[in-house]
Amino acid sequence: MTQTTKVAVIGLGSMGFGVASSLLRAGLTVYGFDINPDAVARFVAKGGTEGTLADVAGDLDAVVTVVLNAAQTEAVLFGEGGAVPLLRKGAAVMSCATVAPDFARRMEAACLEAGVMYLDAPISGGPIRAADGELSVLASGTADTFAALQPVLDGMASHVFNMGDEAGPGSAMKAVNQLLVGVHIATMAEALTFGMTQGVTPDKFYEIITKSAGTSWALENRTPHIVDADYSPKSQVNIWPKDLGIVQDIARSAQFSAPISAAALQMYLAAQGMGLGAEDDAAVAKVYARQSGLKLPGEE
Secondary structure, X not given: XXXXXXXXXXXXXXXXXXXXXXXXXXOOEEEEEOOOHHHHHHHHHHOOOOOOHHHHHHHOOEEEEOOOOHHHHHHHHHOOOOOHHHOOOOOEEEEOOOOOHHHHHHHHHHHHHOOOEEEEOOEEOHHHHHHOOOEEXXXXXXXXXXXXXXXXXXXXXXXXXXXXXOOOHHHHHHHHHHHHHHHHHHHHHHHHHHHHHOOOOHHHHXXXXXXXXXXXXXXHHHHHHHHOOOOOOOOEOOHHHHHHHHHHHHHHHOOOOOHHXXXXXXXXXXXXXXXXXXXXXXXXXXXXXHHHOXXXXXXX
C-alpha cells in the first residue's frame, strides 16, 4: 500500500470524524460512511471522496470501523450491506470499537474466512486527539495486517502498541484502560461534589486538584465540562455501562473481583436512569448532586 491508499471509515461520530479527517490530511483517499447523512455530507465538504460502499468496496485497501459497540461492528462488517463480503481478497479491516476479546477473535476468524485481514485495534485519546491524528491504538493482529494498515496507522495515531499477533489482546488492553478511565471520571464527580458539601466550588476544585497529587487525565479533561455547565456529548454516559460491563464480564470469566469498577458502573447506570445517557459522561456528577441536594454550575 502506498500514499494512494483507499480507505473507508465507517462511523463518523466524534471519534470517527476525527479519524477520517486525519487520514484525509495524511494524503489517503478516504470515504466516510454513517447512518447520519449530515455527517457524511460534512465529511465530503471537508474533502472526503463521494461514493456508496457497494460501489467502492471492491477497490478499497482498508476499512476502519469506528462505531459504538460489538453489535454495530458486526452489523457494518457482516450485516445486510456489510463491508466484508464486498471487499477484495487481501484487504484489511481495522476495528476500533471497545469490545470483548472473544468477540474480536470471532471477527478475526470470520474475516480470515472471507480472505480479509483483521486488526483488533481499539483506540484511546478522545475526539481532539482523533482530529489531530494523535490517538493511541492498542492493536493486535498478524504482522502482515500491521504492514497492510501502516499508512492508516501513521495517519491517525501517534502511538501504536503491538499487543500480539492475533486478535484479543488489543481489546483486553482497552478494557484495562476503560476500567481506569471509567473509575476516574466517576471518582472525579464524587470528589467534586464532596468538595461542594464543604464549600469548595467546582472551579476552585479544578484549579487546585489539577496542580495536586489527586489529579488525572480524566479529571483535567472532564471537570471543565461541569464548571462550564456544558454536557454536550464529547463522550456519552451511555458508553460506560457498555465498557464497564465488558470489564465485569471479563473479570467474571477470569474469576477476578473488580469491586471498584463495579461501584463506578452503578453510578453510570443511575445516570442513565435519570435520563442522562446521551449527555457527556461528566454528567455523572448530577447523580451525586441530586442525591445530596447540591446545585451544579448552571443550575443555580
